[in-house]
Amino acid sequence: MKEIDEVSVARELPDAQGLSSRQLRGVECVFCGRDLALGDVRDLGQQHYVVYGSRVSWFPRADPACVTGGAS
Ligand SMILES: [Zn+2]
Structure with a gap:
């Protein structure tokens, strides 16, 4: 169940229910899990x-x- 029509994203977002709480809060990248503090x-x-x-x-x-x- 995804709705990604509000923002154009080049690639489909991962399933939110499969992400960590940190990813859901925007602390970490939703795709790779990298810390976004910096x-x-x-x-x-x-x-x-x-x-x-x-x-x-x-x-x-x-x-x-x-x-x-x-990603390469
Ligand atoms: Zn990433």
């Missing part, structure tokens, strides 16, 4: 997922390389 960060905007019928907001962040899908 360096450049891309805010992916408000996203939603559904847990037990409740719509939950989360605010994923990622490092720029992961957002563009340029």
Whole structure:
């Protein structure tokens, strides 16, 4: 259950329910889990997922390389 229409992201976000609490809070990159305390960060905007019928907001962040899908 993903809704990524609010912000254009070059690659599909991972399933929020499979992420760590730190990733859900935007402390770590949603794609690779890297600590985002330092360096450049891309805010992916408000996203939603559904847990037990409740719509939950989360605010994923990622490092720029992961957002563009340029992993090599
Ligand atoms: Zn990353």
